[in-house]
Amino acid sequence: MKYKIALDLDGVLAELLEGFCSIYKERCKKDLSLDQIKDWDFFEQLGFSEKELLDFLDEVWSMWWIIPPTEPDLDQYLVKLTESESVIIDIVTCRNKKTVPYVKNWLKDYKIPYKSLIIAKDVAEKLSFGYDIYIDDSPHLMKLIESNKADAKAILYIRPWNSNFPDSQNVFRAENWERIYQILKEKILEKTGN
Numbered sequence: 512m513k514y515k516i517a518l519d520l521d522g523v524l525a526e527l528l529e530g531f532c533s534i535y536k537e538r539c540k541k542d543l544s545l546d547q548i549k550d551w552d553f554f555e556q557l558g559f560s561e562k563e564l565l566d567f568l569d570e571v572w573s574m575w576w577i578i579p580p581t582e583p584d585l586d587q588y589l590v591k592l593t594e595s596e597s598v599i600i601d602i603v604t605c606r607n608k609k610t611v612p613y614v615k616n617w618l619k620d621y622k623i624p625y626k627s628l629i630i631a632k633d634v635a636e637k638l639s640f641g642y643d644i645y646i647d648d649s650p651h652l653m654k655l656i657e658s659n660k661a662d663a664k665a666i667l668y669i670r671p672w673n674s675n676f677p678d679s680q681n682v683f684r685a686e687n688w689e690r691i692y693q694i695l696k697e698k699i700l701e702k703t704g705n
């Protein structure tokens with residue numbers, strides 16, 4: 512049996528908000544850096560509605576080449592996982608479908624190994640797809656998984672905007688990709704006999 516992993520894109524693989532900060536600074540002539548974004552709803556403090564933020568982020572994706580990866584060597588961990596473990600990795604992401612070609616370019620450019628690119632309308636839909644393991648930075652998804660009676664497990668990639676979320680029985684916190692890899696190997700895959 513292969514374990515199905517739902518791997519998030521924005522904030523886990525792609526440092527989308529880095530691109531957001533550069534365009535925001537240029538356009539709004541105000542300072543903003545990644546470590547100033549300490550809340551999931553940070554856009555409200557900047558005076559954006561959720562819709563305005565999502566449109567802005569779509570625009571950032573249209574310039575996909577300005578978006579760096581969250582960590583320079585993260586593809587190596589994914590290659591090691593796909594080569595040595597019984598896992599299938601899908602990129603599962605909430606987004607406007609028009610950004611898909613940009614996303615595919617980005618994934619190719621950074622040599623991210625994955626099987627399918629799956630679009631969800633929100634985090635509840637991500638969970639409804641029934642993956643075994645979710646790797647994500649959304650505290651809302653973690654909350655759903657924590658209270659979910661299903662067997663799904665999750666790794667929360669700790670970012671400035673979700674760092675208050677606690678560990679729980681089925682949610683593990685990881686401060687970097689090395690730790691994500693360790694948790695997968697030692698606490699999830701080996702424990703379940705893979």
Ligand SMILES: [Mg+2]
Nearest residue numbers: 519521522648
């Ligand atoms: Mg995300």
